Amino acid sequence: MTTSSPLDLTACQAAAAIKRGGLDAGDLFELYRERATGDRLNAFTWVAEKAPKAPPQDPQAPLGGVPLAVKDLFCTEGVPSQSGSRILEGYCPPYTATVVERLAAAGAPLLAKTNQDEFAMGSSTENSAFGSTGNPWDRARVPGGSSGGSAAAVAAGLAPWALGTDTGGSIRQPAALCGIVGLKPTYGAVSRYGMIAFASSLDQAGPLTRDVSDAALLLSHMVGERDRRDATSLDFPEPIVLPSRSDLNGVRFGVPAELTGDGIEPGVLGAFQATLELARQLGASVEPCALPHAPHALAAYYVLAPAEASSNLARFDGVRYGYRAADAADLLELYTHTRHDGFGAEVKRRVMLGTYALSSGYYDAYYGRAQRVRTKIAEDFAAAFAQFDFVVMPTSPGVAFELGAKVADPYAMYLNDFCTVPASLAGIPAISIPNGLASPPGGGTPLPVGFQLAGPAFSENRLLDVAFALEQALGFDGSAARR
Amino acid sequence: MIDRETVLHVARLARLELSEEEVEQMVGELGRVLEHIETIAELDLDGVAPTSHVVEVANTLRPDEPEPCLPRERVLESAPATLDDGFAVPSPQA
Numbered sequence: 001m002t003t004s005s006p007l008d009l010t011a012c013q014a015a016a017a018i019k020r021g022g023l024d025a026g027d028l029f030e031l032y033r034e035r036a037t038g039d040r041l042n043a044f045t046w047v048a049e050k051a052p053k054a055p056p057q058d059p060q061a062p063l064g065g066v067p068l069a070v071k072d073l074f075c076t077e078g079v080p081s082q083s084g085s086r087i088l089e090g091y092c093p094p095y096t097a098t099v100v101e102r103l104a105a106a107g108a109p110l111l112a113k114t115n116q117d118e119f120a121m122g123s124s125t126e127n128s129a130f131g132s133t134g135n136p137w138d139r140a141r142v143p144g145g146s147s148g149g150s151a152a153a154v155a156a157g158l159a160p161w162a163l164g165t166d167t168g169g170s171i172r173q174p175a176a177l178c179g180i181v182g183l184k185p186t187y188g189a190v191s192r193y194g195m196i197a198f199a200s201s202l203d204q205a206g207p208l209t210r211d212v213s214d215a216a217l218l219l220s221h222m223v224g225e226r227d228r229r230d231a232t233s234l235d236f237p238e239p240i241v242l243p244s245r246s247d248l249n250g251v252r253f254g255v256p257a258e259l260t261g262d263g264i265e266p267g268v269l270g271a272f273q274a275t276l277e278l279a280r281q282l283g284a285s286v287e288p289c290a291l292p293h294a295p296h297a298l299a300a301y302y303v304l305a306p307a308e309a310s311s312n313l314a315r316f317d318g319v320r321y322g323y324r325a326a327d328a329a330d331l332l333e334l335y336t337h338t339r340h341d342g343f344g345a346e347v348k349r350r351v352m353l354g355t356y357a358l359s360s361g362y363y364d365a366y367y368g369r370a371q372r373v374r375t376k377i378a379e380d381f382a383a384a385f386a387q388f389d390f391v392v393m394p395t396s397p398g399v400a401f402e403l404g405a406k407v408a409d410p411y412a413m414y415l416n417d418f419c420t421v422p423a424s425l426a427g428i429p430a431i432s433i434p435n436g437l438a439s440p441p442g443g444g445t446p447l448p449v450g451f452q453l454a455g456p457a458f459s460e461n462r463l464l465d466v467a468f469a470l471e472q473a474l475g476f477d478g479s480a481a482r483r
Numbered sequence: 484m485i486d487r488e489t490v491l492h493v494a495r496l497a498r499l500e501l502s503e504e505e506v507e508q509m510v511g512e513l514g515r516v517l518e519h520i521e522t523i524a525e526l527d528l529d530g531v532a533p534t535s536h537v538v539e540v541a542n543t544l545r546p547d548e549p550e551p552c553l554p555r556e557r558v559l560e561s562a563p564a565t566l567d568d569g570f571a572v573p574s575p576q577a
Binding site: 091092093094095186187188201228231232234293296298299300302303310314317318319320321322323324328329330331332333334335336337339340343345348349351352353355356359365366368369370371372373374375376378410411414425426427457 | 485489490492493494496497498499500501502505508509512513515516517519520521522523524526528531532533534535536537538540543545553557558560561562563564570572573574575
């Protein structure tokens with residue numbers, strides 16, 4: 001790869017080059033389309049056959065025509081949208097998700113759909129009905145999940161940028177494991193219309209990008225006026241601007257002991273502490289803060305998310321779309337057989353868990369208590385933000401693990417979400433930025449680590465600005481993954 | 484904590500057929516996951532209000548105006564089986 005290759009350009013740089021006339025949007029689309037077609041990581045579930053002809057991409061459109069990879073679970077008209085599930089295999093919806101429509105209108109045409117854990121349930125992309133995805137840093141390891149295809153595609157330079165969704169960490173954790181930037185916006189900031197639902201009170205779309213500026217540029221066209229077709233969607237209070245900050249003078253970081261000690265791999269913790277020192281050098285104050293209920297977030301999440309999922313997934317019954325079992329003698333068998341054949345093991349597990357938690361006699365003990373824990377976690381964050389601008393912690397307790405390492409133990413897999421779930425339950429924005437490389441426990445080739453910052457609701461501009469200052473100082477080079 | 488009968492009962496509620504092997508697996512796996520989840524029983528949550536929605540939004544209204552919807556034939560294109568103008572399902576009487 002020469003330094004003049006468009007592959008070396010970030011999405012912001014490519015959009016600027018297109019606007020100046022130094023780069024043709026059609027050529028860029030074709031370059032990435034060829035790379036995506038030749039993908040050997042299994043990052044994609046569908047790749048465009050040709051550049052979109054009509055309407056022609058306006059080079060002066062805000063996003064310049066820089067093509068976008070989109071997680072499988074976003075509905076895209078006439079294009080397979082399967083949420084990684086056998087039960088939706090080949091399903092081509094008759095409409096497009098609001099956020100995909102907005103980004104296409106702003107000049108980010110659809111390049112490909114990306115692989116994911118089935119219905120976004122997982123932290124490794126191994127739960128996809130369409131095969132697992134490899135990590136571009138080490139193909140024998142997972143890219144994280146559930147937005148693992150989006151993360152792998154951006155890290156490997158198979159797509160300039162990508163959309164993912166985050167319910168309990170599904171943007172931030174794969175971004176960390178693949179050495180890229182992932183942002184989960186404030187709940188309600190981005191329309192959920194056309195997203196195939198997992199847990200509706202937690203699901204939120206966000207960008208997976210090479211750097212913080214790309215995340216800001218993409219996000220700036222995802223938020224804005226609320227979408228009338230999503231009753232939980234909100235007006236974003238201000239435009240998202242490109243970050244520019246170079247110091248952290250006066251910025252107060254709170255470090256929760258509950259999420260930065262036990263259970264975190266030594267390599268990840270070492271990288272985290274080194275970046276705290278760097279933040280101090282840039283002018284930030286770094287002090288301990290308390291999130292006393294954070295250790296219980298995972299337990300609450302694994303009640304609430306499966307409970308909502310068991311309700312959302314009731315719609316997959318073999319009647320209106322998707323797979324239908326052939327051998328059903330009556331309507332009840334049509335439902336039970338279709339769902340038996342169509343859902344994978346993890347989806348069945350969560351539907352069972354959620355149905356159990358909502359069932360008569362258990363509702364108060366599980367769902368009711370989990371909702372109260374959620375209140376305490378939101379209160380913990382509110383108290384922390386009275387003293388601190390941001391709460392910082394590692395994104396994932398470990399680096400990318402080997403394919404198959406955790407599939408036999410569901411709870412070991414759930415522990416990947418330990419550091420990301422608290423912000424999800426509180427509905428606040430959080431970003432993961434590359435924080436260098438660390439060796440896995442027991443040694444081996446160093447792998448990417450993420451540094452996570454969470455801020456109050458609608459603090460995206462400040463969050464991006466501070467992340468940008470840290471990113472510039474860290475100077476992470478992800479080019480080794482783009483081959 | 485979770486026995487075979489409970490698994491079968493919940494599977495019926497969830498309209499989910501499970502193979503014999505899956506039933507055995509669920510008994511073990513759900514039991515282990517619930518052991519971890521039950522740590523929330525230790526917390527004192529008396530007087531704490533439940534949160535179902537994190538952002539405070541109330542009465543999100545819009546004008547009740549008819550808008551075009553998807554044509555019937557476009558929607559039926561996605562269906563595994565159709566009959567006349569609707570979705571077809573098996574009937575024991577058929």
